Amino acid sequence: MSNELKPAVILPSYLEQSQAVKDRFTRLKDREVILEVKNLNKVYKTAKGEVIALKNVNFKTHRREFVCVIGPSGCGKSTLIRILAGLESHTSGDVLLDNKPVTGPGRDRGMVFQGYTLFPWRTVKKNVMFGLEMNGITGEEASREADLWLELVGLEKFANAYPHELSGGMKQRVAIARALVNQPRILLMDEPFGALDAQSRAKMQAHLLEIWRNIDITILFITHDLDEAIFLADRILVLKAHPGEVQELIEVPVSRPRGVMQTTSPEFLATKARLEALIHPPESEPTHEDAVKPKMIRFVNVKDNVE
């Protein structure tokens, strides 16, 4: 074997796009704007003072676009998605869905959270029908609609099962069906696969892309996971913490359809390097989390070091 050092892999710039990717972005930007966030600010007033959770956030999402939001813990990702869902008020700025201000929750937005939020006493199908019932659709019509969406997420055989009989991935598929059954304009997902093991997570990512490809839905997806964001997104909104500001809106230069092959492509690695640099800059200041890092105490009285 030669002792020669291998040259470092030279990655292309994450700003470089193939013609096919450029064309896809041109088509994307030609589509109408579904969601517009303008000068959005959110300040929480707490007993200890004010927390600026979001500062002057601006972005637009086009119809059938897949946007991921990424950023360190506490940078305001959940706050942002809860404001978009109408579950949280904002301090100033505008959130427009189809050019209309968001003033509260509505059936034009579907939500999927990280935790399993299914009703344990309802069957899978009854869980999916819940969203319809809330909007006054019941009986045969609700049953037909629920069947359709269960088929789309591949769970028609589990219609009569109860949530405790399902795996974590299957539960999240039911949650997706329940969110989509009202045919929202946008699907808002807050770390929906965060509790899944790596293998189920990869399957769910591929499954979500399949659903997205086949229906008219715009997706805003929050994640901590850089690979997940690159694998799924058209564009990635990178936030920074304290206060939660937009650092960059990255156009992912990876071609579609996406598969395992792309995850080692130069474009994928270049995008990951850029995200790493934004999220974990080498000279970064100690974070709030670093400050509360527990001291490691040795509980064993063994002299030899395992490393």
Ligand SMILES: Nc1ncnc2c1ncn2[C@@H]1O[C@H](COP(=O)(O)OP(=O)(O)OP(=O)(O)O)[C@@H](O)[C@H]1O
């Ligand atoms: N109800 C609240 N009252 C006061 N402060 C809050 C409230 N909710 C969130 N915050 C603060 O706002 C900031 C943003 O919180 P948020 O939960 O949106 O972050 P996040 O990016 O979703 O974090 P994580 O990645 O850990 O889920 C944090 O500093 C948090 O402590």
Ligand SMILES: [Mg+2]
């Ligand atoms: Mg969060």
